[in-house]
Amino acid sequence: MATKSGKVINLAMVGCGGMGGAHLSGYEELWRKGEKRFRIVATVDEVEEQAQAFASRIKQNMGWEVATYKNIDQLLNHQDNLDGADICSPHGLHHVLACQLMEGGVNVLVEKPIGITVKASKKIIATAKKCKKVAATAEQCRRSLGQRTIHWAFNQSGMMGAPRFWFAVSANWQDPAQIPNWHWRVDRRLGGCGMVMDSGAHWVDTMRYWFGEVDSVYARVEQVDKRPHRKGEQLVNDAREDFWTSIFNFRSGVIGTWSWTIAAPGKGFTQLTLSGQKGTLVDSDIFHPAAFQARGECQLVDGTSYSMPKLQQLYLETLSKKQQNHLFPYGITNGTHLELWDFIDALSTGRKVEIDAEEGLRSKAVSEAIYESGVAGQVVKVAEVLSGKVNAYQRDVDKYWKL
Numbered sequence: 521m522a523t524k525s526g527k528v529i530n531l532a533m534v535g536c537g538g539m540g541g542a543h544l545s546g547y548e549e550l551w552r553k554g555e556k557r558f559r560i561v562a563t564v565d566e567v568e569e570q571a572q573a574f575a576s577r578i579k580q581n582m583g584w585e586v587a588t589y590k591n592i593d594q595l596l597n598h599q600d601n602l603d604g605a606d607i608c609s610p611h612g613l614h615h616v617l618a619c620q621l622m623e624g625g626v627n628v629l630v631e632k633p634i635g636i637t638v639k640a641s642k643k644i645i646a647t648a649k650k651c652k653k654v655a656a657t658a659e660q661c662r663r664s665l666g667q668r669t670i671h672w673a674f675n676q677s678g679m680m681g682a683p684r685f686w687f688a689v690s691a692n693w694q695d696p697a698q699i700p701n702w703h704w705r706v707d708r709r710l711g712g713c714g715m716v717m718d719s720g721a722h723w724v725d726t727m728r729y730w731f732g733e734v735d736s737v738y739a740r741v742e743q744v745d746k747r748p749h750r751k752g753e754q755l756v757n758d759a760r761e762d763f764w765t766s767i768f769n770f771r772s773g774v775i776g777t778w779s780w781t782i783a784a785p786g787k788g789f790t791q792l793t794l795s796g797q798k799g800t801l802v803d804s805d806i807f808h809p810a811a812f813q814a815r816g817e818c819q820l821v822d823g824t825s826y827s828m829p830k831l832q833q834l835y836l837e838t839l840s841k842k843q844q845n846h847l848f849p850y851g852i853t854n855g856t857h858l859e860l861w862d863f864i865d866a867l868s869t870g871r872k873v874e875i876d877a878e879e880g881l882r883s884k885a886v887s888e889a890i891y892e893s894g895v896a897g898q899v900v901k902v903a904e905v906l907s908g909k910v911n912a913y914q915r916d917v918d919k920y921w922k923l
Contacts, residue, residue, distance in 0.1 A: 524557065524849070526868030530601050532562040532626070534592070534617055535608035536570040539631055543606055543658075544574060546857035548581050553850035555861065557868045561602070562587045564595050592617060596624040604654075604867050606860070607631060611717075612710040612921065615640040618655060619647040627654035629863040632721040634880030636712045637914040638888055638905060639923040641881040648877060656863050656873040657880030660855030661722045662729040663862070666810025666828065667855075668847060669835040671730055674796060676838075679820065681797025683731050685775040688723065688806035692781070692788030694747075694762070702751035706758045709920045714760030715780060716741070717887040719807040723778070725875075725883045726809060730794075731774045734886050736901050739766035741894030744783035766890050780806065792816075803828075811855055882906070888914060 565571040575586035589595045604627040635641030648655035705711035747758040768776035794801040799820035803809040814828040866873040885906040891913040893900040904910040
């Protein structure tokens, strides 16, 4: 496929750790496939060796020199030709870095969750509007072939009938005696908290993509086992939950049940079941369903069954060549690579991104509603979390960041 039309944009990679490496692999894949409308001109990380390692890798695999910086001030002072920045930092820095970059004239793609709290996410949105810049959420899962297929099965094909309910359950064991090294995710001020809003951010975006907006949430969230981490010679307590169970009431009438724990010793299990009026889909991942592998199957009430690869084939057959080229450019189906392409294409052509910061905020509010319900011990309206009326769980983090 020939390179698509549009201007070439200059990008900076901000945060050169683990997720940054996944993004860099995506840029390399896009370049190999023929996407030539971007240049990564700078890498930024307070650990200079990491920024330099990324720069060396870009030079080796894509063929040009890259400047390296320790912080955003250095970047903005020395790079006056930036169009966009890809932010892969700890969650607590998302709003800090995004706002600084947009105020410096740079569009941003921010890893999920868009902000560490609802207020932090709103600050990103307000700054984007003030500065007239793009603020996109790097949400990978809904862009994958598997998730597009399930959306089609429930919302366009008619084969599943009206959605009714879903059950996402995972019960497994992680021995608290196995003390890992400290990581920023342990600190609520940097990580926000645990899997509800970490990998769970993918599932929240997914459920909204498939079934629409959530009206209310009722949840219980616990830390059953103390899980200390080593930070140098210190033992630091892990703030994250190791159990939750939650019920979602969707505006459409769909009911969802989401339960997860790593405090269940012995034989574990994980299953996702999605039911409509005419059948049920099953998978075995409650955070990234159908995003990375064509697992599971669909079984209809009349006895017809489809493997996920077959269901994906049926979906692809409904798409025109133009639709396929837009959803899966260059034949790419990896969600991370596609989120990067969406940002590049949007900046290059001037169109809207698929998942902007406001869309990220709506998912963020559902994650926070789980925590807020756990604190309140009662049903919580997502709209009240979104408005800031309900924020008891987030209040101390907001205070730390002066939000």
